[in-house]
Amino acid sequence: MPSDSTNINTxxxxxxxxxxxxIGSGISGGWAAKELTxxxxxxxxxxxxxxxxxxxxxxxxTNDPWEFEHRGRTTEExxxxxxxxxxxxxxxxxxxxxxxxxxxxxxxxIKPFTWWRAYQLGGRSLLWGRQSYRWSDYDFEANxxxxxxxxxxxxxxxxxxxxxxxxxxxxxxxxxxxxxxxxDGQFLPPMDLNCVEKDIAARIKxxxxxxxHLIIGRVANLTEAIPGRTKCQFRxxxxxxxxxxxxxxxxxxxxPAAQATGNLTVKPFSIVTKILYDKDTKKAKGVEILDAxxxxxxxxxxxxxxxxxxxxNTAWVLMNSVTDIWPDGLGSSSGELGHNIMDHHYNLGAxxxxxxxxxxxxxxxxxxxxxxPRFANLFGDKRDxxxxxxxxxxxxxxxxxxxxxxxxxxADFKEAISEPGVWNIGAGGFGEILPYxxxxxxxxxxxxxxxxxxxxxxxxxxxxxxxRMRKDIVAELKSMFExxxxxxxxxxxxxxxxxxGIHEMGTARMGRDAKxxxxxxxxxxxxxxxxxxxxxxxxxxxxxxxPSLTYMALTARAADFAVSELKKGNI
Amino acid sequence: xxxxxxxxxxxxxxGGVLIGGELLLSGCKTNARSDAAFSADDIAFxxxxxxxxxxxxxxxxxKDAEVGKFMTVMVNDCYEAKDQKIFHDGLIKLDxxxxxxxxxxxxxxxxxxxxxxxxxxxxxxxxxxxTKKETDPNHYFTMMKQLTLFGFFTSKPGATExxxxxxxxxxxxGCVPYKKGDKAWATS
Numbered sequence: 001m002p003s004d005s006t007n008i009n010t011x012x013x014x015x016x017x018x019x020x021x022x023i024g025s026g027i028s029g030g031w032a033a034k035e036l037t038x039x040x041x042x043x044x045x046x047x048x049x050x051x052x053x054x055x056x057x058x059x060x061x062t063n064d065p066w067e068f069e070h071r072g073r074t075t076e077e078x079x080x081x082x083x084x085x086x087x088x089x090x091x092x093x094x095x096x097x098x099x100x101x102x103x104x105x106x107x108x109x110i111k112p113f114t115w116w117r118a119y120q121l122g123g124r125s126l127l128w129g130r131q132s133y134r135w136s137d138y139d140f141e142a143n144x145x146x147x148x149x150x151x152x153x154x155x156x157x158x159x160x161x162x163x164x165x166x167x168x169x170x171x172x173x174x175x176x177x178x179x180x181x182x183x184d185g186q187f188l189p190p191m192d193l194n195c196v197e198k199d200i201a202a203r204i205k206x207x208x209x210x211x212x213h214l215i216i217g218r219v220a221n222l223t224e225a226i227p228g229r230t231k232c233q234f235r236x237x238x239x240x241x242x243x244x245x246x247x248x249x250x251x252x253x254x255x256p257a258a259q260a261t262g263n264l265t266v267k268p269f270s271i272v273t274k275i276l277y278d279k280d281t282k283k284a285k286g287v288e289i290l291d292a293x294x295x296x297x298x299x300x301x302x303x304x305x306x307x308x309x310x311x312x313n314t315a316w317v318l319m320n321s322v323t324d325i326w327p328d329g330l331g332s333s334s335g336e337l338g339h340n341i342m343d344h345h346y347n348l349g350a351x352x353x354x355x356x357x358x359x360x361x362x363x364x365x366x367x368x369x370x371x372x373p374r375f376a377n378l379f380g381d382k383r384d385x386x387x388x389x390x391x392x393x394x395x396x397x398x399x400x401x402x403x404x405x406x407x408x409x410x411a412d413f414k415e416a417i418s419e420p421g422v423w424n425i426g427a428g429g430f431g432e433i434l435p436y437x438x439x440x441x442x443x444x445x446x447x448x449x450x451x452x453x454x455x456x457x458x459x460x461x462x463x464x465x466x467x468r469m470r471k472d473i474v475a476e477l478k479s480m481f482e483x484x485x486x487x488x489x490x491x492x493x494x495x496x497x498x499x500x501g502i503h504e505m506g507t508a509r510m511g512r513d514a515k516x517x518x519x520x521x522x523x524x525x526x527x528x529x530x531x532x533x534x535x536x537x538x539x540x541x542x543x544x545x546x547p548s549l550t551y552m553a554l555t556a557r558a559a560d561f562a563v564s565e566l567k568k569g570n571i
Numbered sequence: 572x573x574x575x576x577x578x579x580x581x582x583x584x585x586g587g588v589l590i591g592g593e594l595l596l597s598g599c600k601t602n603a604r605s606d607a608a609f610s611a612d613d614i615a616f617x618x619x620x621x622x623x624x625x626x627x628x629x630x631x632x633x634k635d636a637e638v639g640k641f642m643t644v645m646v647n648d649c650y651e652a653k654d655q656k657i658f659h660d661g662l663i664k665l666d667x668x669x670x671x672x673x674x675x676x677x678x679x680x681x682x683x684x685x686x687x688x689x690x691x692x693x694x695x696x697x698x699x700x701x702t703k704k705e706t707d708p709n710h711y712f713t714m715m716k717q718l719t720l721f722g723f724f725t726s727k728p729g730a731t732e733x734x735x736x737x738x739x740x741x742x743x744x745g746c747v748p749y750k751k752g753d754k755a756w757a758t759s
Contacts, residue, residue, distance in 0.1 A: 064730075064738065065730065066730060071722070191743055192746070194745035198745070359749055360746055360747065361748075361756075364737075365759055396759055399756075410623070410626060418755060420753075420755040
């Protein structure tokens with residue numbers, strides 16, 4: 001059993017010692033645990049939230065929709081408890097138990113910042129959008145070519161085999177398209193585009209002379225069963241937790257793999273407060289945790305530490321790991337720790353009506369949509385801003401929630417509204433945000449959370465490059481829809497506050513030089529070589545593709561390197 | 572994140588949708604819960620309003636789905652104080668309109684009279700919402716109609732009999748024939 005750190009003894013040190021510590025159990029932490037345990041390392045995974053057992057703890061997942069008292073809407077009490085979650089669209093009666101209690105865990109918004117947190121075993125791997133796209137060298141070379149921030153220390157060839165590895169295990173369905181900016185991968189069979197989406201895709205392809213593409217989303221939902229997991233049942237209720245294991249989560253995928261090795265210990269309610277740095281060896285010797293239930297402090301020791309607490313909390317752990325040598329925290333020597341926060345800016349797009357498919361409908365609920373990969377500033381295209389964007393969307397027939405102008409109430413109205421309405425198509429843009437040094441998080445020592453720990457203060461915003469891109473995102477989508485014959489097109493742009501894209505990243509970036517980056521090309525902290533950061537914190541630029549697949553690949557790559565260095569005695 | 576949900580909402584939001592409006596799009600509003608605010612008579616009254624909007628035909632109607640009770644739960648738990656007041660006042664206003672048109676309370680007029688009255692109120696509410704500014708109060712009949720449709724089509728009889736519902740589709744087919752008269756899917 002863990003021993004109180006104030007009364008530590010040799011026996012306790014031995015009992016609390018592992019080969020590896022993994023901080024966090026979300027997408028990156030789960031992958032770190034799987035890879036390290038499969039390579040034979042005795043590993044402890046520390047999760048700050050509660051335990052959450054696969055299937056058993058998905059308490060609503062098999063309820064019928066009418067079994068929810070408010071049919072999915074949230075109540076006054078829930079809105080008070082979760083004000084940040086209610087800024088967006090993610091508040092739903094069925095899943096409020098997964099979101100972090102915002103009263104217990106406040107943060108400071110120097111500038112508006114929407115932070116979506118899910119503190120429990122599995123983290124946001126239970127609550128992700130599952131869109132899974134590779135990056136290309138257009139992304140890895142972008143900073144160097146544009147003279148922005150610092151160069152990525154890796155290129156596509158370095159990560160490509162790890163994308164293969166991640167995709168094969170996670171199970172990504174998608175279509176091979178041969179696009180240079182969106183490399184193909186190890187895909188399960190693609191889901192269907194519906195008939196309207198197929199038609200619009202063909203029209204866009206023709207109008208833009210095969211330079212723009214509307215493809216089915218590449219998504220971490222199984223279109224074929226893989227060992228231990230059933231294929232996606234097309235219920236479109238992923239966020240309640242999938243009793244079929246139909247989508248990738250820590251619980252459905254990496255955790256059972258890690259547990260099967262016999263090398264994994266999972267410890268929930270363990271808030272890592274600092275990484276313990278040994279100035280003699282210039283390495284970490286372990287971590288200190290606060291038991292979230294008892295408020296007691298313990299220490300755990302290991303040869304290597306993987307920090308996968310999510311981009312902002314990873315930075316928090318490092319910044320809170322203050323020593324005489326590192327007064328601004330572990331990994332702070334470059335002055336970049338906590339800086340360069342990125343996200344994907346969105347909340348903008350267009351929609352309209354499509355005619356001619358009144359005799360068609362769909363069967364099943366596809367937890368996926370279409371994707372229009374980046375075309376801006378590629379292949380000779382030149383804009384008045386840097387980088388690019390992609391779109392995600394879907395076509396569907398209107399439901400009972402539409403208005404029927406000529407009918408008010410009664411039997412005729414009921415009959416008409418019980419039939420599907422016209423086809424609509426809609427899409428939203430996801431734009432790249434550049435890394436700005438001044439977009440940063442710091443520790444706010446004047447505000448404390450439930451456990452008396454300092455909270456994060458967010459100070460980040462989009463700038464001129466992003467604002468120019470936003471105009472173009474809307475204009476280009478409108479043009480594409482027009483060219484495809486979409487009628488009655490409406491556009492929107494409701495502005496973007498950082499974090500709202502739930503793709504926060506960049507607070508401990510990788511680089512080629514210890515003077516300008518926190519991590520090297522193997523995700524090692526320059527200032528402590530046995531500490532690895534492989535979640536969103538490590539990102540040097542944001543590209544415009546959904547980032548989780550890249551975190552999986554980088555984590556597996558770093559774990560492979562860490563174990564080989566350990567075997568060589570280098571760390 | 573559940574982008575599909577987002578897109579669904581976007582599609583709804585931009586389709587000139589009356590029903591649900593901010594209720595469906597941004598979740599319920601906050602407010603103090605006042606369970607005692609509705610009487611059994613109120614629920615019976617709301618059941619008749621709902622049944623007039625969605626009557627029993629060859630499929631179940633609003634009363635079969637207990638929409639009156641559902642409306643009170645939603646107003647109590649999910650409406651802002653000012654909307655709660657509008658809704659409560661609306662019960663009285665609706666009855667007053669009935670007395671004015673038919674010299675009798677809503678509970679006592681016949682089915683045809685109820686339909687005539689609520690059609691008039693629906694037109695009035697539609698006209699009002701055409702020019703309503705965001706900060707102007709909502710019309711009580713819009714609330715009643717929204718909650719009726721939401722409550723009915725998400726209920727078991729509404730979803731499974733007036734619409735089509737498959738709990739576990741098991742597959743997705745993006746292009747299947749549809750013929751006029753086929754019911755819409757209850758969930759997407």
